[in-house]
Amino acid sequence: MAIILDGKALAEQTRQRIAQEVTTLSRQPGLAVILVGDDPASRLYVSNKEKDCAQCGFKSFEHRMAADTTEAELLALIAELNTNDDVDGILVQLPLPKHLNEEMVIQSIAPEKDVDAFHPYNVGRMSQGKPVFLPCTPAGVMAILKAYDIDVAGKDCVVIGRSNIVGKPMGMLLTQANGTVTICHSRTPNLAEYTKRADILVAAVGREGLVRADMVKEGAVVIDVAMNRNAAGKFCGDVDFEAVKAVASHITPVPGGVGPMTRALLLENILTAAKRK
Numbered sequence: 001m002a003i004i005l006d007g008k009a010l011a012e013q014t015r016q017r018i019a020q021e022v023t024t025l026s027r028q029p030g031l032a033v034i035l036v037g038d039d040p041a042s043r044l045y046v047s048n049k050e051k052d053c054a055q056c057g058f059k060s061f062e063h064r065m066a067a068d069t070t071e072a073e074l075l076a077l078i079a080e081l082n083t084n085d086d087v088d089g090i091l092v093q094l095p096l097p098k099h100l101n102e103e104m105v106i107q108s109i110a111p112e113k114d115v116d117a118f119h120p121y122n123v124g125r126m127s128q129g130k131p132v133f134l135p136c137t138p139a140g141v142m143a144i145l146k147a148y149d150i151d152v153a154g155k156d157c158v159v160i161g162r163s164n165i166v167g168k169p170m171g172m173l174l175t176q177a178n179g180t181v182t183i184c185h186s187r188t189p190n191l192a193e194y195t196k197r198a199d200i201l202v203a204a205v206g207r208e209g210l211v212r213a214d215m216v217k218e219g220a221v222v223i224d225v226a227m228n229r230n231a232a233g234k235f236c237g238d239v240d241f242e243a244v245k246a247v248a249s250h251i252t253p254v255p256g257g258v259g260p261m262t263r264a265l266l267l268e269n270i271l272t273a274a275k276r277k
């Protein structure tokens with residue numbers, strides 16, 4: 001039976017360490033979160049981030065904007081936050097309503113406050129192996145691997161998904177950790193041929209039941225990034241957890257795996273931003 005990779009416990013340890021460090025700073029780090037529209041899932045993430053900030057002794061500034069907010073209004077708020085000294089990090093909750101240009105919005109965030117690490121400057125720095133901030137979800141996965149002494153060097157790593165926020169940077173970080181990486185996506189024929197080879201398998205698609213036990217190598221480390229809702233309305237990942245845990249050596253649960261570590265890495269980035277200032 002696989003070891004369950006406890007992201008929730010690890011995130012709690014991380015928050016306690018950060019809270020401790022914050023007491024040594026001369027000022028409180030601050031996060032501004034912008035939420036446009038009222039997607040229920042996004043609302044939950046935002047309230048979780050507020051609790052995290054409170055626990056760590058960070059200030060948090062929440063900006064809720066109407067779903068029909070114009071791009072000019074959003075950019076004006078970001079411009080104000082870019083120069084506001086109480087704000088060390090700015091996070092614009094994604095996805096944005098369709099009439100807003102995400103690329104434009106992300107580019108308008110000052111790179112030194114871009115704690116999501118989605119700005120092209122930070123993406124470029126990361127891809128050159130000289131990151132200022134690491135993207136929270138992939139960095140959270142790397143932190144889980146490290147905490148459980150799972151060595152990536154020389155391993156066959158397969159990432160399913162190639163989004164800019166998860167799959168692509170995940171592949172990069174695993175490559176930088178000396179894994180041999182294959183990135184699969186919706187145009188990959190015979191997905192199982194790739195997944196069965198993986199020593200480390202990362203699923204980041206958003207489709208319940210995508211990864212079945214017969215697609216996983218005996219003893220593989222299985223990381224499930226996805227956050228889907230099942231028929232009962234509960235969170236679930238891409239991986240058939242019950243069946244795969246009998247095959248894998250290590251597996252992340254959903255919830256309680258990557259999600260909490262994403263939030264913990266966001267706090268790390270805010271602390272980094274505050275210390276750099």
Ligand SMILES: NC(=O)C1=CN([C@@H]2O[C@H](COP(=O)(O)OP(=O)(O)OC[C@H]3O[C@@H](n4cnc5c(N)ncnc54)[C@H](OP(=O)(O)O)[C@@H]3O)[C@@H](O)[C@H]2O)C=CC1
Pocket residue numbers: 137160161162163164165166167184185186187188191204205206207225226227228258259260262263
């Ligand atoms: N735990 C956390 O902290 C976070 C969780 N998430 C969750 O992770 C999941 C992925 O998020 P995100 O990357 O933003 O999602 P996207 O929808 O942007 O990307 C999904 C990727 O999966 C690929 N894909 C779709 N169908 C298949 C298939 N049948 N076989 C193989 N690949 C497929 C797509 O391929 P193609 O490129 O060809 O379309 C795409 O690259 C979601 O469930 C999301 O909710 C996201 C962020 C943080």
Ligand SMILES: Nc1nc(=O)c2c([nH]1)NC[C@@H]1CN(c3ccc(C(=O)N[C@@H](CCC(=O)O)C(=O)O)cc3)C=[N+]21
Pocket residue numbers: 044045048091092093094095116136227235254255256257258259260262263
């Ligand atoms: N600009 C931006 N940055 C993001 O990082 C970002 C985003 N937009 N949009 C949405 C996705 C998704 N995401 C999650 C964060 C935490 C959990 C999380 O904490 N999950 C808990 C469950 C939460 C609960 O049950 O309350 C868990 O898996 O255990 C999940 C998903 C960040 N995202």
